Amino acid sequence: MGYQLELRHFNYFIAVAEELHYRKAAERLFISQPGLSRQIKQMEEILEAQLFIRNKKKVSLTPAGSYLKGEVEFILNHLELTKKQLKLIKEGSSGALRIGFLGSAMQKVVPNLLVRLRDRFPNIETSLDELSNHAQVNAVLKDKLDLGFVRLARVPKELAIKPVFEDSFSVVLPKNHVLSQSSFKGMKQLKDESFILFSQDYSPLYFDKVMSICEDAGFTPKVSHRSVHAQTIFTLVENNLGIAIIPTSLQNGFDLNVKFIELKKIKQRAQLSVIWKKDNRNPVLEHGVNLLLNQS
Amino acid sequence: MGYQLELRHFNYFIAVAEELHYRKAAERLFISQPGLSRQIKQMEEILEAQLFIRNKKKVSLTPAGSYLKGEVEFILNHLELTKKQLKLIKEGSSGALRIGFLGSAMQKVVPNLLVRLRDRFPNIETSLDELSNHAQVNAVLKDKLDLGFVRLARVPKELAIKPVFEDSFSVVLPKNHVLSQSSFKGMKQLKDESFILFSQDYSPLYFDKVMSICEDAGFTPKVSHRSVHAQTIFTLVENNLGIAIIPTSLQNGFDLNVKFIELKKIKQRAQLSVIWKKDNRNPVLEHGVNLLLNQS
DNA sequence: CTAATTGATAACCCATAGGCATTAAATAGT
DNA sequence: ACTATTTAATGCCTATGGGTTATCAATTAG
Numbered sequence A, B: 001m002g003y004q005l006e007l008r009h010f011n012y013f014i015a016v017a018e019e020l021h022y023r024k025a026a027e028r029l030f031i032s033q034p035g036l037s038r039q040i041k042q043m044e045e046i047l048e049a050q051l052f053i054r055n056k057k058k059v060s061l062t063p064a065g066s067y068l069k070g071e072v073e074f075i076l077n078h079l080e081l082t083k084k085q086l087k088l089i090k091e092g093s094s095g096a097l098r099i100g101f102l103g104s105a106m107q108k109v110v111p112n113l114l115v116r117l118r119d120r121f122p123n124i125e126t127s128l129d130e131l132s133n134h135a136q137v138n139a140v141l142k143d144k145l146d147l148g149f150v151r152l153a154r155v156p157k158e159l160a161i162k163p164v165f166e167d168s169f170s171v172v173l174p175k176n177h178v179l180s181q182s183s184f185k186g187m188k189q190l191k192d193e194s195f196i197l198f199s200q201d202y203s204p205l206y207f208d209k210v211m212s213i214c215e216d217a218g219f220t221p222k223v224s225h226r227s228v229h230a231q232t233i234f235t236l237v238e239n240n241l242g243i244a245i246i247p248t249s250l251q252n253g254f255d256l257n258v259k260f261i262e263l264k265k266i267k268q269r270a271q272l273s274v275i276w277k278k279d280n281r282n283p284v285l286e287h288g289v290n291l292l293l294n295q296s
Numbered sequence C: 001c002t003a004a005t006t007g008a009t010a011a012c013c014c015a016t017a018g019g020c021a022t023t024a025a026a027t028a029g030t
Numbered sequence D: 001a002c003t004a005t006t007t008a009a010t011g012c013c014t015a016t017g018g019g020t021t022a023t024c025a026a027t028t029a030g
Helices: A008-021 A022-029 A033-047 A063-092 A109-120 A133-141 A204-216 A231-238 A283-294 B007-019 B022-029 B033-047 B065-092 B109-120 B133-141 B204-216 B232-237 B286-291
Strands: A052-054 A060-062 A095-101 A126-129 A145-152 A158-167 A169-174 A194-198 A222-227 A243-246 A258-262 A272-276 B050-056 B059-061 B095-101 B126-132 B147-150 B157-167 B169-174 B195-199 B222-227 B242-245 B258-261 B269-277
Touching: A008 A022, A008 A033, A008 A063, A022 A033, A052 B059, A060 A063, A060 B065, A063 A283, A063 B133, A095 A109, A095 A133, A109 A126, A109 A283, A126 A283, A133 A145, A133 A158, A133 A258, A133 A272, A145 A283, A145 B195, A158 A283, A169 A231, A194 A204, A194 A231, A194 B286, A222 A231, A222 B222, A231 A243, A272 A283, B007 B033, B007 B065, B022 B033, B059 B065, B059 B109, B095 B109, B095 B133, B095 B286, B109 B126, B109 B147, B109 B286, B133 B147, B133 B157, B133 B232, B133 B269, B147 B286, B157 B286, B169 B204, B169 B232, B195 B204, B195 B232, B204 B242, B222 B232, B232 B242, B269 B286
Parallel strands: A095 A126, A095 A145, A194 A222, A194 A243, B095 B126, B095 B147, B195 B222, B195 B242
Antiparallel strands: A052 A060, A145 A272, A158 A272, A169 A243, A169 A258, B050 B059, B147 B269, B157 B269, B169 B242, B169 B258
């Protein structure tokens, strides 16, 4: 007494229930017949129910034993399934990847990653959250996100950061502006305009780059408005409230009454980076990062 | 190596996964901490997967461990059920039915089912648990309950759901309120009252319906208090802290200083549904469901 | 910097799963 | 009827490994 039911009992029980023959069952289990006899007997004592009827020449299941056989088979099958699934999770081919992104990163990189993830690992579930640079860094640090897409130069030392996309800048002008693609010669022509920019604390890197572009052209820009939404910035430009400088790829996906002039000769580039926590244990993360960095 | 997974490992694993603390888990299991450490380590070797992250001061589950916890809970619950059924079969009975219910479902449907079950199948044992909608869904999913009585519109796809009772709504007013059965003309008269409702996460369906009743009357209700107990709601109304809208049948069984006005002309109805797991293996479940749905 | 608390290791002990030998009962063959 | 054969159960023994105590190393709190 005081014994505990174990999975061993289940395997032995199934063998006997299928063979209906102790010696054969014992052979199949690679143990001795007396050992098997004792384990089955013990099992019956633990469950306080007779499972087999043995009359010295024939073994058969009692109703209780027959019911138990079905349930034990179910449990063992479920367990096997669980082990297989566990292996998949361990390898990272199943699980969840929580992704954060800046509004301005949706144009190419993130959709591309999602498509390739679904193709290669259909069992991985993804979730998306649009968040600011700062909120993403915090979320990744706190293990609320696995991956973040940010425009930042430096991040806390717990995080890894890798550039994934580089982009030129473009000037955004109202349709009726005097300058055009052909008449535009350089930033100097814009030194008296007032500028609409992304807020400095929303994306300090972007802000610095715009400043440095103007500095290279020999002036300091007047900044009239700041916003965190590309949509807002375009609308302000449309209404003649100023001009803007944005990462070129942002112009896709909007249908507005503005014109874009790409700054091809400017050395500054807008870069988008992925961040993740170095000691994040989510095995899925590795696949995500690989897929992003080893572009094929 | 060559070790086998046993039920013992499962029990130990669940203890650690719940406590997230080896010493406390060991105490709960009445074994020593080193023994527990070794068994968990062994389990990880058998499954070839890390289940916990321990950094000397904090224990947490890996994604694999978290998945395994759910499955192991299911297996252990199912095993408990099997043992119970086995005992009943041995005693010549046909099985057990574990029922969960919302407090507000006891008035008619559940007692009715219990009486008819005992008449038709005197050998079926029943057990009852009062649980929230959410807790019932989880319990049914994990094989802790066979039947649940909930107020929900949608449930996970593993579950079946069927409406069993439909009810009008009633307004609950303090005894001294100016409105009465005869002077009540419509919900519009209540647009300036503050409302006491069941919490949204306790019963989202109920919450939505109340909102829609008020919306139909052309106002958005001020919600002053939320509770999960009908008793509490009645007491709050009694003390002039607001008025409530409840399923009509709930008014039975309480003796309180409030008055009820049934909303006969309102299209919204409170409905109670049964849920069960589609692949539940309890042989008795079918009898219970049939008795409920094929009302005689 | 000390004290306290964590999980992991090491060495030991003994409970028990499983082995071998044997027995008792049931059947088959002559 | 009497072996010969085969069944599951019993008795005894061994050794694997689960669980113990003592201790360590790492981390945190004061």
